[in-house]
Every structure is written in structure tokens, then in C-alpha cells.
Amino acid sequence: MTREESCSKIEDAIQNIDFKGNFADCNMYGNGHINDTFVVRYTQEDGSILRYILQRINHEVFKDPVGLMENVAGVTEFLRNKILENNGNADGETINLIKTKDGKNFYQDSIESYWRGYRFIEDAACYDKVEKPDDFYQSALAFGHFQNQLSDYPAETLHETIKDFHNTPDRFMRFKKALEEDILGRAKNIQEEIRFVLDREQDTHILMDLYKKGEMPLRVTHNDTKLNNIMIDNKTGKAICVIDLDTVMSGFAVNDFGDSIRFGASTGAEDEKDLSKVNFDLGLYELYTKGFLEGCNGSLTDVELDMLPVGAKIMTLECGIRFLTDYLQGDTYFKIHREGHNLDRCRTQFKLVSDMEKQWDAMYEIVNKYR
Ligand code: ADP
Ligand code: GN1
Numbered sequence: 507m508t509r510e511e512s513c514s515k516i517e518d519a520i521q522n523i524d525f526k527g528n529f530a531d532c533n534m535y536g537n538g539h540i541n542d543t544f545v546v547r548y549t550q551e552d553g554s555i556l557r558y559i560l561q562r563i564n565h566e567v568f569k570d571p572v573g574l575m576e577n578v579a580g581v582t583e584f585l586r587n588k589i590l591e592n593n594g595n596a597d598g599e600t601i602n603l604i605k606t607k608d609g610k611n612f613y614q615d616s617i618e619s620y621w622r623g624y625r626f627i628e629d630a631a632c633y634d635k636v637e638k639p640d641d642f643y644q645s646a647l648a649f650g651h652f653q654n655q656l657s658d659y660p661a662e663t664l665h666e667t668i669k670d671f672h673n674t675p676d677r678f679m680r681f682k683k684a685l686e687e688d689i690l691g692r693a694k695n696i697q698e699e700i701r702f703v704l705d706r707e708q709d710t711h712i713l714m715d716l717y718k719k720g721e722m723p724l725r726v727t728h729n730d731t732k733l734n735n736i737m738i739d740n741k742t743g744k745a746i747c748v749i750d751l752d753t754v755m756s757g758f759a760v761n762d763f764g765d766s767i768r769f770g771a772s773t774g775a776e777d778e779k780d781l782s783k784v785n786f787d788l789g790l791y792e793l794y795t796k797g798f799l800e801g802c803n804g805s806l807t808d809v810e811l812d813m814l815p816v817g818a819k820i821m822t823l824e825c826g827i828r829f830l831t832d833y834l835q836g837d838t839y840f841k842i843h844r845e846g847h848n849l850d851r852c853r854t855q856f857k858l859v860s861d862m863e864k865q866w867d868a869m870y871e872i873v874n875k876y877r
């Protein structure tokens with residue numbers, strides 16, 4: 507799509523979603539790797555400004571945007587009802603979809619792009635790196651609580667928005683296929699990273715094997731629990747709202763735990779080029795473990811508790827494998843902002859995996875301290 511076409515489609519979407527007030531402006535927003543996110547500002551009658559989020563769903567990634575939006579609408583409504591039952595005010599505590607002028611949850615334009623609007627969560631921030639340890643702890647409470655609140659969600663009504671999303675053995679197979687095909691001839695320059703993955707094939711099976719034996723329960727999980735998918739209140743410092751619900755599906759609790767660890771318990775950014783700045787921070791791991799277990803409020807089984815460190819390692823390894831696969835395939839999945847971006851991202855993940863392997867016993871001891 508050319509820039510002009512893209513702009514005209516944004517205007518088209520804006521006109522069809524029921525945003526209130528007089529349109530002021532629209533700008534790209536946020537650091538997500540998948541959807542196109544914009545902030546749209548509207549002037550109100552009293553002169554104040556109301557902001558909204560406008561998103562174009564990436565339907566190369568999400569093949570069934572209609573099913574996805576059914577999930578998002580279902581989950582947000584379910585959460586809103588729970589919050590209302592408990593404390594009577596759900597404002598800001600779940601994402602709020604803004605319907606289209608004809609009452610739908612999304613707008614589909616003439617070139618088959620899917621757009622949605624959300625109320626902008628004001629006076630809150632989301633972080634790409636832990637700045638204050640307490641933010642990480644608050645996010646742990648919120649993600650644990652989120653999972654706990656969805657424990658009685660009718661899982662059978664959820665659409666699988668990305669097939670085999672956290673099927674790690676399958677991710678490993680897809681990596682091997684991309685390696686065999688090596689369409690851009692990039693493999694020769696990344697032998698160390700390739701070896702790193704191949705050496706850990708056994709690890710990729712651990713959770714799936716437990717699941718197949720009936721020892722690892724499937725739950726309704728978020729599946730993308732990185733710190734920048736949670737909004738932290740600027741005044742209170744509490745996590746107020748879990749966002750990015752596109753991947754809410756059946757999954758393993760330990761993967762939700764693990765995905766937060768891989769992103770937040772690192773001393774460096776996910777795409778840091780200088781690996782000497784990227785270390786696994788055991789103190790942050792401990793903080794998150796404490797918060798997540800408090801948030802889950804006793805709902806995890808013994809096997810799940812035993813597997814929390816494995817979840818951390820496997821989610822980090824899997825994410826690195828996904829970045830590396832995308833690098834081999836020509837960077838078509840994750841948005842990149844520089845050459846080699848996916849390779850840089852992969853390297854931080856593998857550095858963290860190595861660090862975890864060195865601190866493996868301590869990771870278990872910490873879980874045992876809080877279980
Ligand atoms: P992606 O799947 O691309 O990561 P997200 O739904 O996570 O998309 O949105 C990208 C970013 O936009 C978030 O990290 C956050 O900064 C911002 N954002 C999303 N929804 C809201 C909202 N309702 N209020 C304020 N900011 C939001
Ligand atoms: C993507 O959409 P975003 O930026 O929150 C990805 C996650 C990865 C993450 C790595 C749907 O998350 O699975 O862990 O990037 N989301 C999807 O930062 O693939």
C-alpha cells in the first residue's frame with residue numbers, strides 16, 4: 507500500500523468509528539511489533555481534547571480478524587462484568603472498544619483491512635524496560651490476576667487467533683525449515699546462533715510432553731505478557747489495565763509467567779546491540795515471581811509451580827527462535843526499524859537463556875520461597 511492509500515484508509519476508518527468530537531489530528535503511536543497503532547485526538551465542545559487509539563489489525567499475522575475481535579469483545583465484556591461485581595467501577599481497568607457508527611466492533615475497509623478503536627487510557631504509561639522495580643512487581647500482580655479472573659471464561663468459545671502460537675516444538679521445526687530453505691543466504695553468517703538453537707531441541711519439548719501426559723493444564727492465558735502490554739497508573743504506580751488481548755487463547759500459565767520474565771527481568775532492552783548490557787536479573791525475577799503468585803492467588807498446580815523456571819527459559823528461547831526464523835525468512839513477521847534488527851533481538855534472548863542456565867538452581871529456590 508502506498509503512503510497516500512494508507513492515509514486515505516486511515517481517514518476512512520476514522521469516519522466510520524464512533525469517536526466523539528471534532529477530529530483534530532492522528533499520529534503513529536507506541537512500540538508494538540505487530541499492529542499499526544495511531545493516537546487520534548478529538549476536540550470536545552468545551553475545548554478539551556479526548557484521545558483514542560486507532561489500530562489496524564495486522565491480518566498477515568492474524569488470519570481471522572473477525573474471530574479475533576469476537577475474542578477481544580468477549581474477554582473485555584467478561585472482565586468488565588467481573589470488575590463491576592467486585593468494586594463497581596470498571597473505567598480504565600479493561601480496554602474499552604469504541605464501536606463503529608453502525609454498531610460493530612471493528613471497521614472493515616474496501617481493501618480488507620480491519621480497524622478498531624479503543625478509549626485511550628490516560629494518566630498511565632507502558633514501559634519498554636523496567637525503570638522502577640515496583641512497576642514490574644505491579645505488572646506481575648496484574649498478569650497473575652488477569653489469568654485468575656479468566657479461569658472461568660468459556661474457553662471453548664475462544665478462536666485460536668494464531669495457530670500453534672506457543673507450540674515450542676513446532677516453532678523449532680519451523681526454524682529448521684527456514685534454515686534449510688535459507689532464502690536469503692543469511693545462515694552462513696549466524697552459525698553460532700543456529701548452533702545455540704540446535705543444541706536445545708530437547709528443551710523445546712518439556713512443557714508439551716507434560717501436557718500430552720495430562721500433567722500440564724490448559725488455561726485461558728494472555729500469551730503476550732510483556733511489560734509494554736500493561737498500563738501503569740502514573741499517580742498510584744499500580745498496573746491498571748492489561749492491553750493487547752489479540753492472543754488471549756488457551757495456553758500454559760507458565761508461559762505467561764515466562765514471557766514476562768524474558769522481557770522484564772533483563773537489564774537491557776529486547777533489541778540492545780551491546781550484549782554486555784544484557785543480563786538476566788535474578789532480583790527482578792524474584793520480584794515478578796512473588797507478584798505473579800500473589801496475583802494467581804493459589805490457583806496454580808504443583809506441576810505448574812515446578813515448571814515456572816522452565817516457562818521462563820522456554821519463552822525466552824522460543825522468542826529468540828522466532829526472531830531468528832524471521833531473520834532467515836527476510837523479516838516479514840516482526841516490524842523492524844534497522845538492518846539486522848531481528849538478529850539483534852534474537853541475540854539478547856539467547857544471552858538471557860545462557861544466563862538463566864547459569865542461575866538455574868537459584869531460579870528454583872526462588873519459586874520454592876514463594877509457593
Ligand atoms: P501490538 O500488538 O502491535 O503490540 P498493542 O495493542 O500492544 O499492539 O498497542 C501498541 C501500543 O499502543 C501499546 O504498547 C501502548 O503503548 C499503546 N496502546 C494500546 N492500547 C492503548 C490504550 N487503550 N490506551 C493507551 N495506549 C494504548
Ligand atoms: C510481539 O505485539 P507485541 O509487540 O506486543 C509478538 C509476541 C512477541 C513480542 C516480542 C502476536 O508482541 O509474541 O513475544 O512481539 N506478538 C505476536 O517482543 O506475535
Ligand code: MG
Pocket residue numbers: 538539734735750
Ligand atoms: Mg503490544
